[in-house]
Amino acid sequence: xxxxxxxxxxxxxxxxxxxxxxxxxxxxxxxxxxxxxxxxxxxxxxxxxxxxxxxxxxxxxxxxxxxxxxxxxxxxxxxxxxxxxxxxxxxxxxxxxxxxxxxxxxxxxxxxxxxxxxxxxxxxxxxxxxxxxxxxxxxxxxxxxxxxxxxxxxxxxxxxxxxxxxxxxxxxxxxxxxxxxxxxxxxxxxxxxxxxxxxxxxxxxxxxxxxxxxxxxxxxxxxxxxxxxxxxxxxxxxxxxxxxxxxxxxxxxxxxxxxxxxxxxxxxxxxxxxxxxxxxxxxxxxxxxxxxxxxxxxxxxxxx
Amino acid sequence: xxxxxxxxxxxxxxxxxxxxxxxxxxxxxxxxxxxxxxxxxxxxxxxxxxxxxxxxxxxxxxxxxxxxxxxxxxxxxxxxxxxxxxxxxxxxxxxxxxxxxxxxxxxxxxxxxxxxxxxxxxxxxxxxxxxxxxxxxxxxxxxxxxx
Numbered sequence: 001x002x003x004x005x006x007x008x009x010x011x012x013x014x015x016x017x018x019x020x021x022x023x024x025x026x027x028x029x030x031x032x033x034x035x036x037x038x039x040x041x042x043x044x045x046x047x048x049x050x051x052x053x054x055x056x057x058x059x060x061x062x063x064x065x066x067x068x069x070x071x072x073x074x075x076x077x078x079x080x081x082x083x084x085x086x087x088x089x090x091x092x093x094x095x096x097x098x099x100x101x102x103x104x105x106x107x108x109x110x111x112x113x114x115x116x117x118x119x120x121x122x123x124x125x126x127x128x129x130x131x132x133x134x135x136x137x138x139x140x141x142x143x144x145x146x147x148x149x150x151x152x153x154x155x156x157x158x159x160x161x162x163x164x165x166x167x168x169x170x171x172x173x174x175x176x177x178x179x180x181x182x183x184x185x186x187x188x189x190x191x192x193x194x195x196x197x198x199x200x201x202x203x204x205x206x207x208x209x210x211x212x213x214x215x216x217x218x219x220x221x222x223x224x225x226x227x228x229x230x231x232x233x234x235x236x237x238x239x240x241x242x243x244x245x246x247x248x249x250x251x252x253x254x255x256x257x258x259x260x261x262x263x264x265x266x267x268x269x270x271x272x273x274x275x276x277x278x279x280x281x282x283x284x285x286x287x288x289x290x291x292x293x294x295x296x297x298x299x300x301x302x303x304x
Numbered sequence: 305x306x307x308x309x310x311x312x313x314x315x316x317x318x319x320x321x322x323x324x325x326x327x328x329x330x331x332x333x334x335x336x337x338x339x340x341x342x343x344x345x346x347x348x349x350x351x352x353x354x355x356x357x358x359x360x361x362x363x364x365x366x367x368x369x370x371x372x373x374x375x376x377x378x379x380x381x382x383x384x385x386x387x388x389x390x391x392x393x394x395x396x397x398x399x400x401x402x403x404x405x406x407x408x409x410x411x412x413x414x415x416x417x418x419x420x421x422x423x424x425x426x427x428x429x430x431x432x433x434x435x436x437x438x439x440x441x442x443x444x445x446x447x448x449x450x451x
Contacts, residue, residue: 084413103411105411105412105438106437107438109437110420125439126411
């Protein structure tokens with residue numbers, strides 16, 4: 001039996017098979033409409049996350065399975081003081097597979113060590129969110145046709161953004177990948193990403209402050225939200241926030257085939273006028289999220 | 305020079321950084337052993353200026369010395385049998401340490417589920433970096449650790 005705690009739990013070959021399965025699901029949804037009949041997915045969400053939970057539930061329903069679970073710690077036995085280890089032992093009796101989101105980092109790993117069903121980490125604090133990374137990879141591979149030889153711009157909060165760290169980790173396994181890291185000084189990638197992931201693997205990268213300087217050379221622009229609470233003073237935030245609003249004007253600097261991704265929710269960092277641009281892929285990305293979760297559920301149940 | 309009599313079977317932990325012997329006493333749980341233990345503090349050392357030494361008279365399988373590698377791998381461990389040094393044990397950074405240090409990350413699951421073992425994995429032996437098994441928060445190897 002296998003679990004999914006981090007996107008790196010899957011080898012490049014396993015990931016390739018998973019994404020191929022997701023693409024087959026996209027093309028032939030009927031073929032998979034009853035693939036999980038009689039199976040149940042438990043969504044154990046100790047903190048609210050409507051989008052991720054509904055994406056998992058939609059994925060299981062598309063496979064003909066059913067779903068049960070809770071959507072906040074208040075409505076679970078955690079409110080009575082039950083440990084994650086005990087909860088998963090109980091859930092294992094009710095369901096065939098579990099997707100767990102928890103505000104505490106490492107909680108899904110604890111669950112996986114006591115579980116008799118596959119556990120998927122659906123986000124644990126600021127630590128990992130592997131199905132977001134799988135979603136990003138499927139979107140890139142489906143729309144660009146490859147995961148190698150790409151120049152990827154990551155823009156916004158690169159310090160605290162776990163989706164960015166996971167995506168960098170996952171993409172360094174493919175040849176010819178280059179990164180342009182676009183962020184204010186205060187929100188640059190942590191040292192361990194720069195030193196232990198990028199430099200250690202000889203991955204070409206550069207760090208810029210202005211989005212406009214990076215746009216002309218990118219194959220992919222991955223936008224993230226710059227959060228006000230991350231800044232030490234209001235002045236710095238005001239100075240930086242407008243740098244990272246992607247407008248139609250700025251987009252005119254980009255290549256015609258550049259893809260714009262965003263893990264969502266978007267606040268104001270992508271102007272709504274960009275939504276109709278053929279390069280805007282962030283809502284397609286949500287749909288790919290369902291396909292990749294379908295493929296993941298099928299794969300983990302097969303490996304069980 | 306202070307003289308402490310020799311031991312028949314046990315360990316002599318030499319070249320302990322001056323002042324660290326009591327921490328090591330605790331980490332090795334020597335207070336739980338019903339056997340002679342000598343702690344020599346601030347002994348003269350040509351190499352270190354001052355050093356601490358611990359002598360333990362006990363069966364040689366009574367102690368788990370792996371933790372010494374984490375605390376300070378420069379400590380010399382002499383294993384004594386029949387009044388003679390039979391081995392000078394080389395210390396390495398242990399691959400994993402359990403319930404020695406606590407994760408300081410307030411967002412870690414161990415911060416709310418106290419019954420979980422505190423497990424740290426060696427992820428970079430060159431930089432001596434350990435990471436929490438659960439949240440992967442880095443814990444740099446420190447000599448002056450407290451329980």
